[in-house]
Amino acid sequence: MKPLAPAVPAPATAAPTEACAQCDVYRSASLRKLGVRVERWDYVVALAGNPNTGKSTVFNALTGLRQHTGNWPGKTVARAEGGFEYQAKRYKLVDLPGTYSLLSTSLDEEIARDFLLFGQPDVTIVVADATRLERNLNLVLQVLEITDRAVLCLNLVDEAKRHGLTVDERQLARDLGVPVVPAAARFGRGLPELLAAVAQVAAGGGRGPAHRLPEEPPGIRSALNELAAKIRQAYPGLPNARWVAMRLLGGDDRIAEAVRRGELGALAARAGQVSDGLLQETARPVRP
Ligand SMILES: Nc1nc2c(ncn2[C@@H]2O[C@H](COP(=O)(O)OP(=O)(O)OP(=O)(O)O)[C@@H](O)[C@H]2O)c(=O)[nH]1
Ligand SMILES: [Mg+2]
DSSP states (O other): OOOSSOOOOOOOOOOOOTGGGGOHHHHHHTEEEEETOOSSBSEEEEEEESTTSSHHHHHHHHHOOOOOOOSSSOOOOSOEEEEEEETTEEEEEEEOOOOSOSSOOSHHHHHHHHHHHHSOOSEEEEEEEGGGHHHHHHHHHHHHHHOSOEEEEEEOHHHHHHTTOOOOHHHHHHHHTSOEEEOBGGGTBTHHHHHHHHHHHHTTOSOOSOOOOOOOOHHHHHHHHHHHHHHHHHSTTOTTHHHHHHHHHTTOHHHHHHHHTTHHHHHHHHHHHHHHTHHHHTTOOOBO
16 A cells, blocks of 8 residues: 655754754753653752742743742742753752842741752752842842852843843853853743753853852951851851851841751751762762
8 A cells, every 4th residue: 555645754863063052942952841740850940039030930931830920029929849851851940939138037038048058959040130130139149158059040131121231241150150141031032041051050060269248347257257167067068157157146046946956967968978979979860
């Protein structure tokens, strides 16, 4: 019997070249939205940022889920989780409530702060509003005190352009020591570059010297140094002892409790394992 249609020759496939990795089409094609199916993952990625900056818009675009988005702040009140696969790695993405700071003065701030500190995401994407960069940088700097495994997603660049604002993202990346990706998430712009930057940081690259807040006031310097030294002694390997000391001096009950209950010990152990390369050696397998 004759075939109904002539056989279509298989398309010629060539191995991707180095140039392919720079191409948006190639990069987007390696994204697979996993919705809520994230039982196994290689990396955990947190989405943090001020309210109303487009975190859930980025979350939806990458996972294919439909977190509520809208034109007023405070829509995301608890953390939402979803997943995506990119260049053969599986990522669990956690959408955090919008916060102006991580000083834990409200439930939202506590949820976001606790996740960044105790959840120890492999990468934190801070979504910032390019039209209100100065205000947004407050949170960015606080996040960088906790972790340098971060990517700044400079969102709403379409709005910024409408207002005649441009941001020198290269200079900003140099100043902060983390990748900065301009984006207009509502229109899908910048997302391929964001994925590439996240993958790079997840794999341990992409960062310069971490930005740290300028010198603290001399009045508290010696107390801070003394306390930080004790914390380092008690929890060798803890990546942000100075930040913990600062919070303790600021009377942060949550951190004091974490020190008392030994929760910081678990963090230090994991940080130590990572730096020893133990987790990498076991291929960061895919946690349960
Ligand atoms: N013009 C423009 N609007 C955007 C962009 N990204 C998101 N938005 C819009 O901004 C509004 C807020 O977006 P969300 O994704 O809900 O912001 P969010 O950061 O999750 O907000 P909270 O959960 O309240 O913190 C929505 O109306 C989005 O459609 C963008 O790049 N450009
Ligand atoms: Mg949201």
